[in-house]
Amino acid sequence: MPQVPGPRSRELTRLREQYVARGVDEQHPVFVASTQGATLVDVDGNRYIDFAGGIGALNAGANHPEVVAAVRAQAERMLHASFHVLPYEPYVRLAERLCAITPGRFAKKVMLVNSGAEAVENAVKIARYATGRPGVITFENAFHGRTLLALTLTSRARNRDFGPLAPDVYRCPFPYLYRSGFASEPETVAACLDAFRGLVEEVGADRLAAAILEPVQGEGGFVVPPAAFVQGVAAYCRERGILLIADEIQTGFYRTGRRFGVEHFDVTPDLMALAKSIADGLPLGAVIGRSDLMDAIPPGGLGTTYGGNPVACAAALAVIEVLERDGAGARARALGARLLERFRAWQAMWELIGDVRGLGAMVAMELVTDRRTREPAAEATSAIVAEALREGLVLVKAGAGKNVVRFLGPLAITDAELAEGLQMLERAFSRVCTPVSRSH
Numbered sequence: 001m002p003q004v005p006g007p008r009s010r011e012l013t014r015l016r017e018q019y020v021a022r023g024v025d026e027q028h029p030v031f032v033a034s035t036q037g038a039t040l041v042d043v044d045g046n047r048y049i050d051f052a053g054g055i056g057a058l059n060a061g062a063n064h065p066e067v068v069a070a071v072r073a074q075a076e077r078m079l080h081a082s083f084h085v086l087p088y089e090p091y092v093r094l095a096e097r098l099c100a101i102t103p104g105r106f107a108k109k110v111m112l113v114n115s116g117a118e119a120v121e122n123a124v125k126i127a128r129y130a131t132g133r134p135g136v137i138t139f140e141n142a143f144h145g146r147t148l149l150a151l152t153l154t155s156r157a158r159n160r161d162f163g164p165l166a167p168d169v170y171r172c173p174f175p176y177l178y179r180s181g182f183a184s185e186p187e188t189v190a191a192c193l194d195a196f197r198g199l200v201e202e203v204g205a206d207r208l209a210a211a212i213l214e215p216v217q218g219e220g221g222f223v224v225p226p227a228a229f230v231q232g233v234a235a236y237c238r239e240r241g242i243l244l245i246a247d248e249i250q251t252g253f254y255r256t257g258r259r260f261g262v263e264h265f266d267v268t269p270d271l272m273a274l275a276k277s278i279a280d281g282l283p284l285g286a287v288i289g290r291s292d293l294m295d296a297i298p299p300g301g302l303g304t305t306y307g308g309n310p311v312a313c314a315a316a317l318a319v320i321e322v323l324e325r326d327g328a329g330a331r332a333r334a335l336g337a338r339l340l341e342r343f344r345a346w347q348a349m350w351e352l353i354g355d356v357r358g359l360g361a362m363v364a365m366e367l368v369t370d371r372r373t374r375e376p377a378a379e380a381t382s383a384i385v386a387e388a389l390r391e392g393l394v395l396v397k398a399g400a401g402k403n404v405v406r407f408l409g410p411l412a413i414t415d416a417e418l419a420e421g422l423q424m425l426e427r428a429f430s431r432v433c434t435p436v437s438r439s440h
């Protein structure tokens with residue numbers, strides 16, 4: 001790669017530093033100019049393989065031609081009218097489609113919003129109104145967004161500084177097997193379920209509207225819970241009349257190899273929050289759930305000016321068509337198998353890789369400075385991500401310790417692009433890592 005960041009990127013970075021708030025950070029100081037499938041080109045003409053997918057928003061592949069055609073056709077007819085003034089067809093067609101493809105053989109309804117955090121906010125709002133209860137249970141290491149309630153539901157040490165946070169939010173342990181401290185998976189699950197049931201009884205089920213759960217924790221570092229845990233939470237929620245909200249914003253639309261992450265656990269949530277890959281990068285989110293809950297709120301109680309924008313809806317309808325037709329689930333499972341195999345081979349080579357885990361195409365490596373203490377290797381992770389970029393590979397980190405390298409690229413990535421990206425990542429590791437044999 002000639003020069004990364006190149007002169008145009010450096011020039012734009014100066015503008016960015018002067019005019020864009022510091023808190024809006026970026027993983028790489030490289031300005032992207034165009035995207036296609038799983039490749040990106042920056043403003044200096046450098047080409048990259050994309051393992052980030054705009055943070056998991058591009059399962060169908062960036063600028064998928066059928067999505068672009070649908071967007072263009074809709075944009076020529078109407079950019080915006082607001083569904084709250086005059087309804088339009090793409091909104092109701094998408095609502096119908098989402099009801100058909102989401103789990104749950106009961107009557108469902110939909111509301112459309114603009115982002116993941118907004119979907120989470122509205123799911124909780126609906127759960128509170130429908131049950132008449134204030135409390136929400138969330139889990140340690142969860143990520144649900146950055147608006148005030150979503151931020152409160154999210155586990156981040158820095159959140160306290162944004163306080164006061166939203167009230168009536170309770171946090172429970174999540175079975176993060178690599179870091180649980182228990183000797184076995186059943187012990188971890190039992191301890192987490194005990195804590196969950198204990199919290200419900202301590203707060204009182206009659207004060208709890210819902211529990212919100214990511215089927216696989218995304219920003220937390222691709223933490224896959226054992227099925228027994230998700231099933232145990234769902235069963236106890238049902239028993240105590242607490243609603244279950246699945247945050248499928250990152251896991252949805254075949255990322256995990258099934259349409260939605262909960263399908264791996266045979267669990268049917270009462271409400272789901274969707275966003276990211278729903279519309280190939282256009283801003284769109286959705287809450288979908290049992291009709292009786294969705295309709296508990298009277299007319300005028302839900303809404304937003306742009307929610308379910310017609311262009312975003314047209315994109316989503318095209319995305320769903322493409323994913324269903326092209327066998328995205330099988331592709332995600334195949335990609336996942338290749339990634340797991342390669343990551344495990346690297347784990348045998350490099351001491352730095354403490355854990356390899358994943359579900360479908362949601363596969364990650366957790367990097368540690370010492371395999372015994374499992375101290376997060378944040379610096380080495382940053383170094384690998386930076387080296388990878390110089391090689392021509394775009395990655396986004398994850399994990400509370402900023403020490404997880406993950407694959408979140410388009411499911412539409414070609415075999416050749418995947419192989420090229422993995423070669424680049426391997427070279428980045430080999431520059432930063434000490435081989436296992438030399439470290440003892």
Ligand SMILES: Cc1ncc(COP(=O)(O)O)c(C=O)c1O
Pocket residue numbers: 055115116117118120143144145146214218219247248249250251275276
């Ligand atoms: C599981 C999950 N929930 C919610 C969000 C927030 O979505 P958005 O950034 O669109 O507000 C994210 C974003 O990363 C997410 O991964």
